[in-house]
Amino acid sequence: MSDKAEVRRVSEADYDVVMSIRSGVYGGYDYLPSMFKSLITQSHNKGYASIINGKFVAFCMVSKVDGGKTVVTRAGRVNKQYEGRGLYNALKLYLQKHVFSDGTISSHTVVYDDTNQSMMDKTSKGEFTLLMKRKVIGYRIDFDKMSVIAKRTHTTTNTRTLNEVDLITVFKSRSVCSTLFPQERIICNFVPYRLTERNIPLIFSEVSLIVGTGEPELSFITCGVYYRSENGHTFIIEVYGNNNFIREHLILHFQHALQYYPKEIDILIMCKENAADKIDSEIKECQLSNMDVGFKTVFLVEKNIK
Ligand SMILES: CC(C)(COP(=O)(O)OP(=O)(O)OC[C@H]1O[C@@H](n2cnc3c(N)ncnc32)[C@H](O)[C@@H]1OP(=O)(O)O)[C@@H](O)C(=O)NCCC(=O)NCCS
Structure with a gap:
């Protein structure tokens, strides 16, 4: 049969x-x-x-x-x-x-990681156009250490949680967009979005936190998303721009993540390839140690649909 x-x-x-x-x-x-x-x-x-x-x-x-x-x-x-x-x-x-x-x-996009050899081959053959390549750095941190960091105060006053109106302002600013998002995309929770106002309600959710630094214009934005995975409490942080402020952003992200009472949490930082070393050394100043995520790179690719 x-x-x-x-x-x-x-x-x-x-x-x-x-x-x-x-x-x-x-x-x-x-x-x-x-x-x-x-x-x-x-x-x-x-x-x-x-x-x-x-x-x-x-x-x-x-x-x-x-x-x-x-x-x-x-x-x-x-x-x-x-x-x-x-x-x-x-x-x-x-x-x-x-x-x-x-x-x-008009277009189809896929985000995949470096364990997906078949998609990497298809991208190198030109079946998909590569839009972004992001480095992934993993850290595991326990509740107590996270609480200590979350209690620290900011050294600058212009690091803050962004709301939907702030993001509209960001998307409207050509200079901010070209500096922070040269590929005209922002990825949040593995979904790539063009920098248009209509995407903003989709980017924000009850488990996300967007943090920005800069005055008057933002020069650094991080998008954090918390979820439970098979590996336990998980927090993804996408990094865009001048990473000098990463430790200040961690304070706000950790305050957000602590509300889920994680005994331990895996932090996956995703950033531009050439920013990874600097971000890693900044984060290690907070005494966080690396963890193997299982993949090191994430790719965003696109295909036009006729
Ligand atoms: C990736 C996965 C779904 C492929 O399943 P599969 O049974 O091998 O699927 P198929 O036999 O149809 O072959 C895979 C095809 O899908 C393509 N493919 C694999 N991942 C893809 C993705 N994320 N998006 C689009 N196409 C993808 C492959 O290139 C291949 O195409 P080809 O036959 O033209 O070479 C499967 O291996 C899986 O479940 N992996 C674990 C989950 C995972 O990594 N998912 C990726 C999500 S981004």
Whole structure:
């Protein structure tokens, strides 16, 4: 008897079956288990699964950003038993036919890490255009050490938490954007956004914190996102601009992360390649030690959709 295969849009109620597809995604730093329910209920996100004989075997989340002009495919996974049989390609083909072809979408972006050799090969062959390459540096810190750092006071007064209005001002300033975001993208929680006002409500969430330094114009911005992963409490910090203020930003990010009462937390800093050494030595001044994340580089790539 032949297999019965179908692709179906998933809902909040499919949490358990989607999670059963695969564990250990992104080296255990997968955000999907803790964020699935909040993501899937937002109107710009849709999840799709391949089902074979009733079993969920592959999943992909599609986020429409940039006012609907860009689709981001993310959190993709295939059950290990079914891996390498073309299931992810089949799911992508379904999405191309049924989701990407509404006439408004002009580009498709993907964020992947250096464990995904196939995507790296495709990028070097020109199948995707490389937009950003970000270094990943990991640290593990315990609650007590974090509390000590979070109690420190700022040395400058112009480091502050940014709100949506602040980010509108940032996106409107050509000089700030060209300095901080030369690729015209900001990545928050693995999603790349163009610098448009319509993306701002998507960038902010209850688990995110955006911090900025600079007066009158910002010269340094960090985007922090907290979530629980298989590896435990996880905090991603994306860094943009003049990293001299990284330790001041850590104070605010740690104050934010402490509300989740982590016994221990893994901090993953993502930054420009040539800023990584400086950031690492600044952070080590806070007596934080490195941790192996499982991947060292993250790539943002794009493909035009005709
Ligand atoms: C990545 C993964 C989904 C691929 O599953 P698979 O069963 O090998 O899928 P397929 O047999 O269809 O082949 C993979 C195809 O998808 C492509 N692919 C892999 N990762 C991709 C991604 N993030 N976005 C788009 N395409 C991707 C590969 O280049 C390959 O294309 P090709 O056949 O033209 O060479 C699977 O290995 C997996 O679940 N890995 C762990 C989770 C993970 O790393 N996900 C990446 C999310 S960014």
